[in-house]
Amino acid sequence: MDLAEGTPGDAARAVRIDLDTAMRRRCRGLGLAPGSVTHVTHRGGLGGREVGLGTDRFALDSWACVRRYVSPVQGLDPA
Template identity: 40%
Template sequence: MDLTGAPTRSLLRVVHLGVDGRAGLRLRELGLRPGAVVEVTHDARAQGRVVAVGAERFALDRHTCTRIAVEPA
């Protein structure tokens, strides 16, 4: 499943990060990389999601969320 289908308030493990270029590099710098455990904290519906990686929280647009594969942690 990707981040758009993930339920809020559940712990998820990133399986694949299908974001290339500078955006992909920035996400990896923020800790969003394969193997990382994340939590979807807010669902902004058509806008995207807010995810937590450790103590950090950041918003991702819907298109980016569709490119991040996750599984239950």
């Protein structure tokens, strides 16, 4: 599934990111690399999502969300 399908409260592990090289590098620099677990904290308009990674929060537009493929993670507390 892609990140745009996530709803607030969902935890997801990134499995693949289909962005261009510069955007992939930027995501990795922020800690949003494959293997990282993020929590969807808010749904934005037009398919965007706000995700939490540790104590950090990032807003991703719908274009980036549909290109981040994730697998659901069960039993993690978003805190």
